[in-house]
Amino acid sequence: MLPFVFDDTFGFESYVEYALDVPMYFVYRKKKYVDCSGMSFKDFMKGKLPSLPGELPNLNDWENHLTTIFPEVRLKRYLEMRGADGGPWRRLCALPALWVGLLYDETSLQSVLDITKDWTLEEMQMLRNKVPKMGLKTPFRDSLLRHVAEDILQLAKEGLQRRGCKESGFLNEVAEVVRTGITPAERLLDLYHGKWGNCVDPVFEELLY
Structure with a gap:
């Protein structure tokens, strides 16, 4: 459960901040899944992934990362009810x-x-x-x-x-x-x-x- 979603100030920015800190699974490069377990997307944005040093994310990387987050309700362009x-x-x-x-x-x-x-x-x-x-x-x-x-x-x-x-x-x-x-x-x-x-x-x- 994500307690912050019940706050009256909750919005897209809050969800993005949460997603940026959720540990990653992978980055897809050259038709291969590169293991990035335990690293955050914030690390990726700073080019600090040990498995891809200096590499910076693109929009596809962000979209892939969002599919690996599993709260009860997942925010997409709609609300995905996952209960x-x-x-x-x-x-x-x-x-x-x-x-x-x-x-x-x-x-x-x-x-x-x-x-x-x-x-x-x-x-x-x-x-x-x-x-x-x-x-x-x-x-x-x-x-x-x-x-x-x-x-x-x-x-x-x-x-x-x-x-x-x-x-x-x-x-x-x-x-x-x-x-x-x-x-x-x-x-x-x-x-x-x-x-x-x-x-x-x-x-x-x-x-x-």
């Missing part, structure tokens, strides 16, 4: 629908901001740490995160309905997760410890599309 990735065919449209319903509708977006406006950085980091393990059963304030998810899902549904494109059906998969409180990961764990007999191989067929 969940891939999934089986039946869920392929569910997450985009959730985000569209929340972010592309001013009413729903403002409602989400109202819900989260008093969340502290410590609470958000706690959720970031615990949700991958506990899912919607994560305790949050005087309740469970599942109840927050119910409100968010409803706002996404309303946002999609206001668009008038008949997209709210794509939320059915998410709605089932929220209704039961059981995440896809927890279902896979149940299969692994039960039907699959602690064998991971069936997961590929289970999630195939």
Whole structure:
């Protein structure tokens, strides 16, 4: 999680300063990837890469570097939501629908901001740490995160309905997760410890599309 993105003064400059300090992976030169692990783009801008002494970056180098940064939301010419990735065919449209319903509708977006406006950085980091393990059963304030998810899902549904494109059906998969409180990961764990007999191989067929 990047705490500075929640600051009222956050803008492109803040993100650039962050990206300049993120350790690099490589520089692409003469059709080869040159290992630059541990060095920053600031070092590169000063010509101080040990593997490419005196070499200065170009715009392609900067664009390549930005693709190797992995925050929850990556800033491009759009916002790349990276909190969940891939999934089986039946869920392929569910997450985009959730985000569209929340972010592309001013009413729903403002409602989400109202819900989260008093969340502290410590609470958000706690959720970031615990949700991958506990899912919607994560305790949050005087309740469970599942109840927050119910409100968010409803706002996404309303946002999609206001668009008038008949997209709210794509939320059915998410709605089932929220209704039961059981995440896809927890279902896979149940299969692994039960039907699959602690064998991971069936997961590929289970999630195939």
